[in-house]
Amino acid sequence: MEYILALDQGTTSSRAIVFNKNGEYVYGLNKEFKQIYPKPGWVEHDPMDILNSQIEVAKKVAEHVGTQNIAAIGITNQRETTILWDKRTGKPVYNAIVWQCRRTASICDRLKEQGYEQLIKEKTGLVVDAYFSGTKIKWILDNVPGVREEAEKGNILFGTVDTWLIWNLTGGKAHVIDFTNASRTMLFNIHKLQWDDEILEILSIPKNILPTPLPSSYIYGKTEKSIFGYEIPISGDAGDQQASLFGQTCFEKGMVKNTYGTGCFILMNTGEKPYLSSSGLLTTVAWGLENKVEYALEGSIFIAGAAVQWLRDNLRLINHAAETEELALSVPDAGELYFVPAMVGLGAPYWDMYARGLLIGITRGTTKEHIVRAVLESIAYQTRDVLEVMSKETGIKMGTLRVDGGASNNNFLMQFQADILGVPVERPSVTETTALGAAYLAGLAVKFWENKEEINWNLDRRFEPVISKEKREKLYSKWKEAVKRSRNWSEG
Numbered sequence: 001m002e003y004i005l006a007l008d009q010g011t012t013s014s015r016a017i018v019f020n021k022n023g024e025y026v027y028g029l030n031k032e033f034k035q036i037y038p039k040p041g042w043v044e045h046d047p048m049d050i051l052n053s054q055i056e057v058a059k060k061v062a063e064h065v066g067t068q069n070i071a072a073i074g075i076t077n078q079r080e081t082t083i084l085w086d087k088r089t090g091k092p093v094y095n096a097i098v099w100q101c102r103r104t105a106s107i108c109d110r111l112k113e114q115g116y117e118q119l120i121k122e123k124t125g126l127v128v129d130a131y132f133s134g135t136k137i138k139w140i141l142d143n144v145p146g147v148r149e150e151a152e153k154g155n156i157l158f159g160t161v162d163t164w165l166i167w168n169l170t171g172g173k174a175h176v177i178d179f180t181n182a183s184r185t186m187l188f189n190i191h192k193l194q195w196d197d198e199i200l201e202i203l204s205i206p207k208n209i210l211p212t213p214l215p216s217s218y219i220y221g222k223t224e225k226s227i228f229g230y231e232i233p234i235s236g237d238a239g240d241q242q243a244s245l246f247g248q249t250c251f252e253k254g255m256v257k258n259t260y261g262t263g264c265f266i267l268m269n270t271g272e273k274p275y276l277s278s279s280g281l282l283t284t285v286a287w288g289l290e291n292k293v294e295y296a297l298e299g300s301i302f303i304a305g306a307a308v309q310w311l312r313d314n315l316r317l318i319n320h321a322a323e324t325e326e327l328a329l330s331v332p333d334a335g336e337l338y339f340v341p342a343m344v345g346l347g348a349p350y351w352d353m354y355a356r357g358l359l360i361g362i363t364r365g366t367t368k369e370h371i372v373r374a375v376l377e378s379i380a381y382q383t384r385d386v387l388e389v390m391s392k393e394t395g396i397k398m399g400t401l402r403v404d405g406g407a408s409n410n411n412f413l414m415q416f417q418a419d420i421l422g423v424p425v426e427r428p429s430v431t432e433t434t435a436l437g438a439a440y441l442a443g444l445a446v447k448f449w450e451n452k453e454e455i456n457w458n459l460d461r462r463f464e465p466v467i468s469k470e471k472r473e474k475l476y477s478k479w480k481e482a483v484k485r486s487r488n489w490s491e492g
């Protein structure tokens with residue numbers, strides 16, 4: 001068999017991509033689905049939309065290349081997003097609460113007041129934040145009538161999006177989660193690789209709703225024959241950011257990647273020991289493979305490409321994301337205009353659930369082009385915030401930054417990123433590295449690839465920093481000022 005099929009279930013779209021033995025992109029399709037914003041700061045998806053859009057593109061792509069040619073399926077997904085369903089009917093009991101959703105900020109505040117921050121950090125590697133699944137599960141159990149009672153009777157299952165997809169694709173046979181996704185729930189002990197009873201008790205979450213945690217490269221089950229006409233092994237599962245670290249072949253300690261999608265997620269491979277941060281970075285499982293687990297340090301930025309979507313859909317300043325490159329290049333600079341994309345608060349390294357978006361430095365001369373440029377620049381500044389902390393903490397000086405994700409196709413942004421970091425930025429020829437990583441993990445489990453050494457990484461373009469250190473620091477210090485002014489704005 002010639003191909004591996006990767007299913008990349010992202011925040012805004014479901015994607016299916018087929019890769020060949022050389023790790024080359026053969027064919028892929030993408031389907032956007034509805035974002036639901038019931039209240040300010042709340043974000044939901046319909047779990048059936050997630051499932052149907054994913055199956056639709058998967059079937060079309062498989063048929064295009066010949067379903068019988070697919071050796072295995074790898075799954076990768078938006079992480080933390082929380083789904084609870086009734087295992088008797090397969091019906092969700094509530095919409096998926098999306099990772100960006102802030103509705104559980106007050107539950108997190110209470111956990112902090114009760115002094116649980118350190119305990120949670122030591123066990124899970126995470127900061128207490130509404131971002132993670134734990135408080136979202138609690139919210140559904142406490143707020144959707146009847147769900148807690150049914151959960152206690154053993155009728156309810158929880159899953160992140162990978163769990164939900166695998167459960168449905170296997171016809172309800174496999175209720176599983178891989179270690180990387182589990183490490184984003186705030187319920188998983190990343191040292192013991194087990195659900196943590198103490199945290200489950202603190203949040204009043206019954207253990208029987210949780211899936212079985214497994215390595216990221218593993219045969220979890222086979223697809224129901226009715227879906228593709230064949231039973232195909234599902235043998236890779238990883239959260240999208242860890243999958244992209246793998247697809248970028250960041251296999252050595254100290255290697256770093258940044259994915260520019262809805263948000264930006266910067267991960268550094270830290271090897272076989274978890275490194276606990278003291279300045280707002282997360283410790284997370286990078287992958288479970290070949291009977292061992294490796295860890296990563298992560299800086300999660302909530303809004304990156306989403307700010308470009310906001311320019312398109314809310315302000316209607318552009319028709320397509322790609323137009324921003326030309327618009328930004330049409331002005332020599334942003335004219336001291338700074339945009340802080342704190343629309344859902346600020347993630348790493350600030351973790352301010354109450355910060356809100358800000359555009360500052362507007363003058364009579366400010367144009368649409370300046371606004372577009374400031375939005376793109378904000379993505380690069382946020383990345384520097386994380387990388388500064390990362391190298392300070394670990395003492396590792398990054399040699400280059402490997403990039404991927406939709407917005408990494410923006411050459412202006414990549415050049416500005418190199419300039420503001422003072423470090424070269426490398427874009428690989430396959431920027432769908434998230435899907436590629438999932439394909440690699442799936443292929444390794446079924447011996448489509450024998451070992452990691454068979455895996456390729458090819459450069460598309462390298463962006464070298466060109467501005468002076470003085471200019472870089474001047475631009476960056478003003479950004480820090482803008483961030484200060486965006487903080488602590490919302491009253492919850």
Ligand SMILES: Nc1ncnc2c1ncn2[C@@H]1O[C@H](COP(=O)(O)OP(=O)(O)O)[C@@H](O)[C@H]1O
Pocket residue numbers: 010011012013260261262263304305306307308309321322323324325405406407408409410
């Ligand atoms: N050329 C571009 N310039 C700037 N932003 C872009 C460009 N292309 C895509 N984007 C942004 O990148 C995001 C899509 O990237 P993708 O990796 O598909 O994200 P996700 O997996 O989070 O859905 C969107 O938010 C979009 O606005």
Ligand SMILES: O=P(O)(O)OC[C@H](O)CO
Pocket residue numbers: 009010011012077078079080099239240241261262263300
């Ligand atoms: O869907 P993406 O690519 O924006 O990724 C979302 C992250 O997994 C959230 O942690």
